[in-house]
Amino acid sequence: MKLGKALLVALASGTLLVGCSSNDAPTPEADSVTVREAWVKATDEGMTSAFAEIQNTGEGQVRVVSAQSPSSPMVELHEVVSSADGSMVMQPKDGGFAVAAGDTKVLQAGGDHLMLMGVTSPLTPGSDTEFTLTFEDGSTSTFKAQVREFAGAQENYGG
16 A cells, blocks of 8 residues: 555656656757858968858847868858958958848858868869858857859958
8 A cells, every 4th residue: 555655656746747847948059050052262272261141040049159161270250341441351250140030141252251261272163162160059050062263352351
């Protein structure tokens, strides 16, 4: 009889604990992101830029805080701003790229972009290269970008 009561109490407690458990763990930011239209400017070596559309299909803001690529030992998140003399200069983007819920962040020539620095192997038109974005919560998303010829957006590096 005592064993039956103890079993009943244990089962009831387990049920109550299960009933109180929560599946409300936050969704990793990377799971809310789709990267489209990704491409990178062809180069033989040195610096180049990558562009894409980062779509946030989630219900909360996501923030890209860094990027990596096997094509470059250093990838920075950049913005293009007007300098004191009126020329356009590139600089690291403080705080990364925020993408509001349901919105799309466009990385484009002459604006926010990924900057590859120290490229030592040619990125030839028609080939692909890979990128990994890291989000504020530590989650990551990997995508491929096609290498293309592009002569525009000849900004200066401001730092």
